[in-house]
Each structure stands twice: as structure tokens, then as C-alpha cells.
Amino acid sequence: NSHHSSSNFFRKPSFSGRVPAGIGHRRLRIVVTGGAGFVGSHLVDKLISRGDEVIVIDNFFTGRKENLVHLFGNPRFELIRHDVVEPVLLEVDQIYHLACPASPVHYKYNPVKTIKTNVMGTLNMLGLAKRVGARFLLTSTSEVYGDPLEHPQKETYWGNVNPIGERSCYDEGKRTAETLAMDYHRGAGVEVRIARIFNTYGPRMCLDDGRVVSNFVAQAIRKQPLTVYGDGKQTRSFQYVSDLVDGLVALMEGEHVGPFNLGNPGEFTMLELAEVVKETIDSSATIEFRPNTADDPHKRKPDISKAKELLNWEPKISLRDGLPLMVNDFQNRILNEDEGKGL
Ligand code: NAD
Ligand code: UDP
Ligand code: UDP
Numbered sequence: 125n126s127h128h129s130s131s132n133f134f135r136k137p138s139f140s141g142r143v144p145a146g147i148g149h150r151r152l153r154i155v156v157t158g159g160a161g162f163v164g165s166h167l168v169d170k171l172i173s174r175g176d177e178v179i180v181i182d183n184f185f186t187g188r189k190e191n192l193v194h195l196f197g198n199p200r201f202e203l204i205r206h207d208v209v210e211p212v213l214l215e216v217d218q219i220y221h222l223a224c225p226a227s228p229v230h231y232k233y234n235p236v237k238t239i240k241t242n243v244m245g246t247l248n249m250l251g252l253a254k255r256v257g258a259r260f261l262l263t264s265t266s267e268v269y270g271d272p273l274e275h276p277q278k279e280t281y282w283g284n285v286n287p288i289g290e291r292s293c294y295d296e297g298k299r300t301a302e303t304l305a306m307d308y309h310r311g312a313g314v315e316v317r318i319a320r321i322f323n324t325y326g327p328r329m330c331l332d333d334g335r336v337v338s339n340f341v342a343q344a345i346r347k348q349p350l351t352v353y354g355d356g357k358q359t360r361s362f363q364y365v366s367d368l369v370d371g372l373v374a375l376m377e378g379e380h381v382g383p384f385n386l387g388n389p390g391e392f393t394m395l396e397l398a399e400v401v402k403e404t405i406d407s408s409a410t411i412e413f414r415p416n417t418a419d420d421p422h423k424r425k426p427d428i429s430k431a432k433e434l435l436n437w438e439p440k441i442s443l444r445d446g447l448p449l450m451v452n453d454f455q456n457r458i459l460n461e462d463e464g465k466g467l
Contacts, residue, residue, distance in 0.1 A: 139215045139256070140177045153177045153215070155258075157208050157249060158222030160187030162329045163263070163321075167220060167369050168192065172201060179214065183207040186225050191328050208245035209237075214252065218376060219260045221249045224298075226265075228291065228417065229334030235293035242297030243304070250308040253316075261317040261376045262305045264383065266424055267295045268320060276391075276425040279320065279383050289419045302383065309381060317375045322387025322426045325446065326365030327453035331461070337362060340398060341447070341454050344405035354416030356395035359423040363388035364446035367439035374435045387426035388439040397443075404447045 140153040154171055158164045159180030164187065171178050177200045180192065184205065195201040206212055208223045224241050225231040231238045246262065253260040269277045270285035285295045308314040325337035332342070340350045363386070371386040392400070395411075402409045431437045441449075 139217050149174065151175055151177060152217040153179070154218045154220065155179045155181060155214060155216045155249075155252075156220045156222060157181045157245070158187065158224060158263075159220075160184060160189060160191055160203070161222065162191075162226070162326070163324060163365060163368060164220075164222045165191035165328055166326070166365050167222070167372060168195070168201075170369050170373060172198065176200070178202070179204060179216065181206045181208060181212065182223065186227070186230050186330060186333065188330075208248055209240045211248050212252065215256055216252075216258050219249055219253050219258050220263070220372065220376065221246060221260060222263045224263075224294075227330065227333035227335045228294075230330075231294040232290055235290075238293040239297045242294070242301045246301040246304050250304055250314060250316075253314045254308060254312045259315040259317065259376065260305065260308075261319065261372065262301055263372070264298045264302050264318055264320045265294070266320055266322040266385070266387065266426065267291065267421075268299050268302065269421075269424070270295060271419065271421040272424065275423055276389065276427040277385065278427045279385055279430055286419050290417075291419050306381075316381055317378075318382040318384070319372055319375055319386050320383050320426075321368060322363055322385065322424065323360045324363045324365055324368045324387075325450060327450045329450070331454070331457055336360070336394060336397065337447075337450075338454075340401040341405065341450060342458065344401050344409045345451070345455055345458050347406070347409075349410045349412035350398045350401060351414050352394050352398060352411050353414050354394075354420065356398070356411075356413070357393050358416075358420060359391045359393050359425065360397075361387050361389055361391045361425045362397070362443050362446075363439055364441035364443075364449065367441055371431065371435065371437045371439075374437045375431075378435050380434050384431045384435065385426040385428050386431060386437075387428065388441075388443070389426055389428060390443055391423070391425040392443065400443055400447060404444075405451060 160182035
């Protein structure tokens with residue numbers, strides 16, 4: 125029977141049925157853990173607009189329903205309040221595993237919980253991927269390189285991480301999560317993808333999450349001094365969120381396990397960042413120096429040759445172009461906050 129020879133017949137069944145979502149793309153059912161957070165909610169928007177079915181799992185530790193409220197009522201969208209430290213049964217084609225606090229202030233708040241999220245949460249999602257044959261993507265971090273002795277950092281660098289420091293719950297947690305992913309890949313044949321994400325910014329970041337971009341932008345809008353920690357000469361490389369989301373999807377859809385650095389190689393000192401924020405929001409903003417936190421990496425910049433070559437991906441939006449894109453969102457939320465206080 126000739127229709128049986130169509131290549132579709134040999135494809136893995138899709139859990140959302142056989143309705144094609146568009147030419148060359150069959151509709152998938154996708155779980156995004158941590159989908160109510162900053163990066164997750166932007167990723168969910170992209171998957172929904174592409175025509176897929178999305179299930180978000182989130183315990184709302186740092187995520188907010190407001191980030192997803194525009195999708196409530198969409199029959200292809202579902203939001204589940206669930207902690208990934210506990211097992212869960214679902215039938216899905218792909219798992220984007222983002223659940224984990226990302227800001228140092230948040231992940232140090234309850235370090236043991238951060239480790240449980242990274243280890244038990246990742247184990248559960250890999251167990252789920254194994255049971256249903258789903259592809260699994262881990263959002264790891266540039267923090268696996270610690271305070272790097274190699275600059276810029278390539279994926280082959282093993283890192284310089286303090287195993288007993290205040291940041292270890294996150295750094296070592298993510299390193300263990302990478303190990304688990306590779307062991308499920310080698311041992312159980314799970315299709316895994318590993319992204320090492322560098323500092324990312326954009327609309328929907330938590331207002332007071334303590335990260336440097338959100339701090340500076342909120343401070344400039346509130347007419348407060350920009351707080352530079354240490355001497356401000358430490359560097360970071362800042363990526364706009366839509367570039368990251370494009371990279372995550374390219375990685376998930378591609379044929380390579382990784383790990384892949386996903387970041388913008390544009391490197392800035394914190395003092396330079398403060399200058400860009402001043403140019404963008406308020407040239408009269410002042411700078412206030414504060415003591416730095418423990419184990420703060422001195423520099424960080426991704427080498428993205430591997431992602432360029434194998435994923436055909438590179439970021440498109442520079443810091444000067446990206447910062448203005450988050451100002452409106454921050455202004456509106458700060459305004460709402462002020463009105464709330466006035467009531
Ligand atoms: P975020 O804090 O905005 O989002 C994390 C989400 O995970 C939140 O919605 C939170 O409620 C949820 N969550 C946390 N613990 C959970 C648990 N136990 N069960 C269920 N949900 C849980 O952070 P983000 O910036 O969107 O980061 C997303 C992912 O990307 C994280 O895994 C983070 O480590 C990684 N990452 C982000 C950056 C960055 O600069 N934004 C850099 C490197 C890596
Ligand atoms: N798990 C889950 N959902 C599933 C399948 C597994 O949450 O659909 C959890 C399971 O409870 C276990 C973890 O994933 O804690 C690892 O599962 P696996 O089957 O790999 O290991 P085992 O259960 O044999 O320890
Ligand atoms: N930082 C700063 N002022 C702030 C918040 C952070 O100067 O208000 C510095 C911090 O010391 C670090 C850098 O900015 O050197 C990036 O910090 P962030 O918490 O954003 O991310 P991470 O350390 O995880 O890269």
C-alpha cells in the first residue's frame with residue numbers, strides 16, 4: 125500500500141496527534157519547566173506562535189503568572205503549579221528544562237533547595253524523558269566555568285569552581301545536572317541537548333532579583349544611584365533574551381548534544397554597563413560603589429564558534445540595541461508598583 129511508504133509513517137508518534145502545525149513542522153507537545161520565569165515565558169511565546177502545544181510546569185518561586193497571562197484561554201496552552209523536585213507523569217515530545225532560580229540573590233536564598241531543584245528536578249525530568257522517549261534540553265550556565273582561568277571560555281574548558289562556596293549550590297548543581305543528562309544519554313539513550321547560557325537580559329526580568337542589568341535599569345528609572353559592586357572592573361557579556369530563545373530552539377531542533385555556549389561575545393565591565401544604562405535612560409544618574417559578593421567571577425565571555433558552526437546561530441542584538449527594549453516594561457511595572465503603594 126503506497127501510502128505506507130510515506131516517510132511520515134516511520135516517524136515517532138507525536139503525543140499531540142497528527143495535526144500538522146505548518147509546512148515541515150508537525151505539531152508537538154512540549155513541556156517547559158520554569159516557563160513562568162523570565163527566559164521560559166519568552167520561549168513559551170515562541171513555541172505557541174509556531175503552533176505547538178505547551179505545558180508549563182512552575183512552582184512560582186521566582187516566576188509569575190503575569191508573564192503568561194496573555195496565553196490563558198489558549199487551548200494549546202496549559203499551566204501546572206508543580207515543583208520539579210517531585211515526580212510527574214506526562215506524555216510529551218520535548219522537554220525544555222529551565223526550572224531553577226537564576227539570580228544569585230534567589231539561588232542563595234535557600235541553597236539546599238537550589239541543589240534539590242538542580243539534582244532531583246533534573247533527574248525527574250530525565251526519568252520522564254526516558255519513559256516517553258522525549259528529547260530533553262538542559263539550560264545549564266556559564267557558571268560551570270566558575271572564575272575562569274581561560275578567556276574567552278570554550279566548551280572544552282572544565283572550569284574553576286569553588287565546591288564549598290556560596291555560589292556552589294548553583295554552579296555545582298548545574299554541573300551535576302549536566303552529568304545526569306550525559307549519563308541518561310549514554311546509559312539510556314535519551315536524546316539530550318545542553319545549553320550553557322551566559323548573562324541574559326530583557327523584558328519580564330524580576331524587578332528586584334539583584335542581577336546587574338535589572339538592578340541598574342530599575343535604579344535609573346527610580347532615580348536612585350546605580351550600585352556598582354567592587355571596583356566595577358569585572359566583566360560580563362550580555363545577551364538579549366530573543367537571541368537566547370532562538371539559540372535554545374535551534375539547539376533542540378538540531379542534531380548535536382552539546383554542550384553549546386549561548387551568549388553574546390560583547391564584553392563589558394560593570395562601569396561600562398553603567399555608562400550604557402545612563403546613555404539609555406538617564407544621563408544624570410550617579411554611581412555608588414558597594415562591596416562585592418564572595419567568589420564573584422572576574423571575567424566572563426563566551427567563545428561561540430561551536431554554536432555558529434554547528435547550529436548556524438549567533439546573537440543579533442547588541443547591548444546598546446537591546447537595553448532600550450526592556451525599558452518600557454520596567455517603567456510600566458515600576459509605575460504600577462508606585463500606584464499600588466499609593467492606594
Ligand atoms: P527565572 O528565575 O526568571 O526563572 C526560573 C523559573 O523556574 C521560575 O519561573 C521559577 O518559579 C521556576 N522554578 C524554580 N524552582 C522550581 C522548582 N523547584 N520547580 C518548578 N519550578 C521552579 O530565571 P531565568 O533567568 O528565566 O532562568 C531560566 C533558566 O536559565 C534557569 O535554569 C537558569 O539557571 C538558566 N540560566 C539563565 C541565565 C540568565 O542570565 N537569565 C544565565 C544562565 C543560565
Ligand atoms: N520520573 C518522573 N516521571 C516519569 C518517569 C520518571 O518524574 O514519567 C522520575 C522517577 O520518579 C524517578 C526519576 O524520574 O525519581 C528517575 O527515573 P528513572 O526511571 O530513570 O529511575 P528509577 O525510577 O528507576 O530510579
Ligand atoms: N553587580 C553590580 N551591581 C549590582 C548587581 C551586580 O555591580 O547591583 C555585579 C556583580 O558583582 C557581578 C556582575 O555585576 O560582578 C554580574 O552580576 P549578576 O548577579 O547579574 O550575574 P552573575 O554574577 O551571575 O554573572
